[in-house]
Amino acid sequence: MEVESYMGRIVAIDASMALYQFLIAIRAQGGEGTAAAVLTNAEGEQTSHIQGMFNRTIRLLSAGIKPVYVFDGKPPNMKGGELAKRQAKRAEAQKKLEEARAKGDIEAIEKHEGALVKVSKKDAEDVKVLLRAMGVPVVEAPCEAEAQCAELVRGGKAYAAGTEDMDVLTFAATRQLRKLTFSSSKKADQRIVEINHARLLNDIGLTNDQFVDLCILCGCDYTNRIDKVGPKTALKLIKQHGSIEAILKSMSTSPKEYDRVPDEWLDADTRSKRKAKRRAQALARLTNTENRVPLETTKPKEDNNAHHQDIDNKQQQDKNKIQPLAFAATTNEIPAFAPTTQSVNTSTAEATFAATTNEIPAFAPTTQSVNISTEIEATSAPTTTEIVQQPLMTEATENIIPMEVDEDEFIPVKTAELKESESTEIELEEQNDEDESKHVPEYIGARKLFKEHEIIPAKDIQLKWTKPDEAALRAFLIDKMGFAAERVDGAIKKLITAQGSLKQQRMDSFFKVLPKKVDGNVNKRPPPPASKKPAAAKKKKTR
DNA sequence: ACTCTGTCAACAGACGGG
DNA sequence: GCCCGTCC
DNA sequence: ACCTGTTGACAGAG
Numbered sequence: 001m002e003v004e005s006y007m008g009r010i011v012a013i014d015a016s017m018a019l020y021q022f023l024i025a026i027r028a029q030g031g032e033g034t035a036a037a038v039l040t041n042a043e044g045e046q047t048s049h050i051q052g053m054f055n056r057t058i059r060l061l062s063a064g065i066k067p068v069y070v071f072d073g074k075p076p077n078m079k080g081g082e083l084a085k086r087q088a089k090r091a092e093a094q095k096k097l098e099e100a101r102a103k104g105d106i107e108a109i110e111k112h113e114g115a116l117v118k119v120s121k122k123d124a125e126d127v128k129v130l131l132r133a134m135g136v137p138v139v140e141a142p143c144e145a146e147a148q149c150a151e152l153v154r155g156g157k158a159y160a161a162g163t164e165d166m167d168v169l170t171f172a173a174t175r176q177l178r179k180l181t182f183s184s185s186k187k188a189d190q191r192i193v194e195i196n197h198a199r200l201l202n203d204i205g206l207t208n209d210q211f212v213d214l215c216i217l218c219g220c221d222y223t224n225r226i227d228k229v230g231p232k233t234a235l236k237l238i239k240q241h242g243s244i245e246a247i248l249k250s251m252s253t254s255p256k257e258y259d260r261v262p263d264e265w266l267d268a269d270t271r272s273k274r275k276a277k278r279r280a281q282a283l284a285r286l287t288n289t290e291n292r293v294p295l296e297t298t299k300p301k302e303d304n305n306a307h308h309q310d311i312d313n314k315q316q317q318d319k320n321k322i323q324p325l326a327f328a329a330t331t332n333e334i335p336a337f338a339p340t341t342q343s344v345n346t347s348t349a350e351a352t353f354a355a356t357t358n359e360i361p362a363f364a365p366t367t368q369s370v371n372i373s374t375e376i377e378a379t380s381a382p383t384t385t386e387i388v389q390q391p392l393m394t395e396a397t398e399n400i401i402p403m404e405v406d407e408d409e410f411i412p413v414k415t416a417e418l419k420e421s422e423s424t425e426i427e428l429e430e431q432n433d434e435d436e437s438k439h440v441p442e443y444i445g446a447r448k449l450f451k452e453h454e455i456i457p458a459k460d461i462q463l464k465w466t467k468p469d470e471a472a473l474r475a476f477l478i479d480k481m482g483f484a485a486e487r488v489d490g491a492i493k494k495l496i497t498a499q500g501s502l503k504q505q506r507m508d509s510f511f512k513v514l515p516k517k518v519d520g521n522v523n524k525r526p527p528p529p530a531s532k533k534p535a536a537a538k539k540k541k542t543r
Numbered sequence: 544a545c546t547c548t549g550t551c552a553a554c555a556g557a558c559g560g561g
Numbered sequence: 562g563c564c565c566g567t568c569c
Numbered sequence: 570a571c572c573t574g575t576t577g578a579c580a581g582a583g
Contacts, residue, residue, distance in 0.1 A: 025556045039569040075571045
């Protein structure tokens, strides 16, 4: 869509994500032999994000688009393995950065600095001050900003969520706008991409519940993924079976396939059985080193994982010989039963999540389903509201066939010989098993996160765009942040013009026909065309 | 040889003058 | 239009 | 104290 089509529209934007991007992108060369660094004021406070936000907001307003910025609250208390992975990655980057600094390797410094960019509380507060002075509304989400953006759209307070992050659709935002970063100098491809949630569901032929499951399968953030299952396969599987539970059940008939399902996705019972099997395999291989029987899933991909393996080896080599073997036995980076911080974190995080989700008030679920089903109308309306609620979930979970433990085709088990040498490792693992009786499959937690995310109901939020507070802006930008007075004044002029014309444009869009050059019309809400099929490809096709 | 998948690494702004 | 230096 | 999507090159499986 052309920019002009969105004149007068309200767009909810995830501020934290924008800030993050600005901090990474807006950097200055610091002269010869120095790494590029974020812009700062005299006190050394970061200003790149201020610069970026100020410019972009003025540009949006000048185009007649009314932004509302939504800030993150507390992170959701889940993200078990993912969280641990990120922490590890971060620590690694930190280490590498220091090494690079010591060596004076500029390229490496920049690379690792980028990986460590973080939006601090203060950064966000600074931007809130800026936005309020600009007369632009700010919403503070209780949890994830994307979820709150989606609620604003669903509740009619905003026309669309403006973000690149596909998660808003999983949160059931009615519309999403991408590529909202049109620039003043016209480069090629200035189009804004609009994605309509109801149409998307209609086109790919899924209910919202199925769509959420699809996103989880594709690896939406909060969970591990099933190896070999990407977008295409995930869609195929969901269409074929209807839910993750049904897919798992189907996969459980083939040991080879079922091996790919991450431990965290299994219920406690199946999971501990699998672990018992792995343990037996590992021990058998340990004591039987001359006579190793190759496992089918054993080949580690040298190129991909060699790095990680090295690290693991450095740290654990002599402590625990089971680790490398276990690593080989699973395709995941971190064996779930390995006595590392990772597995501990995972279980505690999940326990916390399980405990807290009960407290989440009955916000979203009803609103979501109702809105979606009313918009879908034709195709799948009857099913959407009821299809996947608790009953199906639990029922299906119970039906999953546990993996066969005893018949090991490849392992010659000689239990008697194993015991004395490896008893310590075994004890370690069994201690973990205790906590794991409470284990809830990861994808179920993720599902809850998408469907019952903590939000402020849209009806409780009032949005207002007011005249900018010129004095406050000058004080903040010029005096505090050290911006050039000339530029600021110029920008403020633009801002006032844009804010002033907002009302006019809005009236125009109500009472007048739109400018001639626009061939579509703004209010067009195309009904789901029964014939239009190619759109299904649009979602994944990069084009 | 060809297609479909998955994985990895690299990368991300906006303005204005020339 | 595109390229490139600059923003703090 | 957490924080990501896209792209293009590439490898492996069917």
